[in-house]
Amino acid sequence: MSRTTVATIHLGALRHNLARIKALAAPAKVMAVVKADAYGHGLERVARALDAEAEAFAVAALGDGLRLRAAGHRQRIVVLSGPDQPGDIAEMQRLELEAAIHHEAQLAWLAEASPARGRLRAWLKVDSGMHRLGFPPGRVAEVHARLAAMPGVDPRIGLLTHFAESENFDGRATAAQIARFDEATRGLDGPRSLSNSAAVLGWPEARADWVRSGGLLYGLSVVEGRSGADFGFRPAMTLSTRLIAVNRVGKGERIGYNGTWQCPEDMPVGVAAIGYGDGYPRSAAAGTPVLVGDARVPLIGRVSMDLVTLDLRGAPRARVGDRVTLWGPELPVETIAAQAGTISYDLTCGMTRRVLFVEDER
Numbered sequence: 529m530s531r532t533t534v535a536t537i538h539l540g541a542l543r544h545n546l547a548r549i550k551a552l553a554a555p556a557k558v559m560a561v562v563k564a565d566a567y568g569h570g571l572e573r574v575a576r577a578l579d580a581e582a583e584a585f586a587v588a589a590l591g592d593g594l595r596l597r598a599a600g601h602r603q604r605i606v607v608l609s610g611p612d613q614p615g616d617i618a619e620m621q622r623l624e625l626e627a628a629i630h631h632e633a634q635l636a637w638l639a640e641a642s643p644a645r646g647r648l649r650a651w652l653k654v655d656s657g658m659h660r661l662g663f664p665p666g667r668v669a670e671v672h673a674r675l676a677a678m679p680g681v682d683p684r685i686g687l688l689t690h691f692a693e694s695e696n697f698d699g700r701a702t703a704a705q706i707a708r709f710d711e712a713t714r715g716l717d718g719p720r721s722l723s724n725s726a727a728v729l730g731w732p733e734a735r736a737d738w739v740r741s742g743g744l745l746y747g748l749s750v751v752e753g754r755s756g757a758d759f760g761f762r763p764a765m766t767l768s769t770r771l772i773a774v775n776r777v778g779k780g781e782r783i784g785y786n787g788t789w790q791c792p793e794d795m796p797v798g799v800a801a802i803g804y805g806d807g808y809p810r811s812a813a814a815g816t817p818v819l820v821g822d823a824r825v826p827l828i829g830r831v832s833m834d835l836v837t838l839d840l841r842g843a844p845r846a847r848v849g850d851r852v853t854l855w856g857p858e859l860p861v862e863t864i865a866a867q868a869g870t871i872s873y874d875l876t877c878g879m880t881r882r883v884l885f886v887e888d889e890r
């Protein structure tokens with residue numbers, strides 16, 4: 529093995545999490561969101577684990593839909609930003625992918641689509657307040673009518689919107705988005721989809737026909753200050769490596785690049801084989817917890833490309849070769865994300881190509 533850094537993907541956790549989302553969302557159906565290589569867990573791996581239970585997948589881009597079809601998945605697949613260029617449409621028809629339609633430019637391309645290739649299923653994306661993608665509420669009825677009249681488009685048009693802060697369960701913004709979406713789509717036929725993971729937990733009135741869940745599928749936190757485990761979800765990734773050195777360093781000596789951390793006494797310092805070159809965040813501050821065996825110890829000094837340094841005073845029996853866990857069921861990735869000034873999604877999406885991925889049934 530060229531590298532000791534391993535991301536273990538827990539297939540049992542993925543299945544458990546999907547079952548739990550389905551139970552929470554019922555009677556709404558669930559689109560399993562597998563964009564960004566399944567939030568860094570591996571698109572094909574996750575889709576294979578969920579194939580029997582997932583009613584639909586959602587991806588960011590056409591290429592991911594192609595990968596799912598190539599792997600043999602027959603479910604409905606929604607491409608959340610639709611075609612990016614005119615040539616994408618024929619490809620989406622061929623692959624029977626469904627397209628979120630959010631922009632005038634896409635309408636012009638779709639108007640040219642030939643029904644001979646099969647009618648494309650479209651989801652009209654409404655901008656209910658996030659102001660990223662979507663048609664303004666005032667244009668929804670007109671765009672719906674135009675889409676329904678296009679020969680290359682299936683007349684069963686879906687209606688979609690996305691929340692900007694559904695993790696804020698007491699806030700007004702989501703309630704306002706729901707109201708704007710309801711108003712804009714009143715009287716129009718077609719399945720509706722509003723909720724992401726946080727909304728599944730906090731906004732039951734927005735479950736509609738389909739929810740689109742990503743974070744919870746991987747057991748990630750979708751509410752600040754709470755972990756996925758707090759809501760009964762199980763982390764689907766463990767990131768681990770090995771201890772490759774244990775050194776005694778004298779009082780007053782400084783550790784690592786720029787000597788940002790100074791030893792307060794003579795002490796054991798461990799070195800683990802992982803760094804930002806693997807996707808462990810360089811911004812992780814001194815004090816970020818790491819598990820050496822079962823002992824929780826603080827990171828010290830700067831995270832470098834291939835290595836991190838650890839204060840082993842709390843793990844006096846630590847030896848070269850010991851397993852080091854950076855995050856996983858025993859150490860929430862949310863804790864690391866908070867120390868690094870980011871969110872858990874950013875960390876799991878950031879695993880680099882030199883990390884070895886393995887699977888277990890846990």
Ligand SMILES: *Cc1c(COP(=O)(O)O)cnc(C)c1O
Pocket residue numbers: 561563608690723724725726740741742743744750
């Ligand atoms: C990423 C995404 C989702 C899933 O969001 P989670 O918070 O991870 O559940 C749903 N809908 C759209 C449009 C997205 O881009």
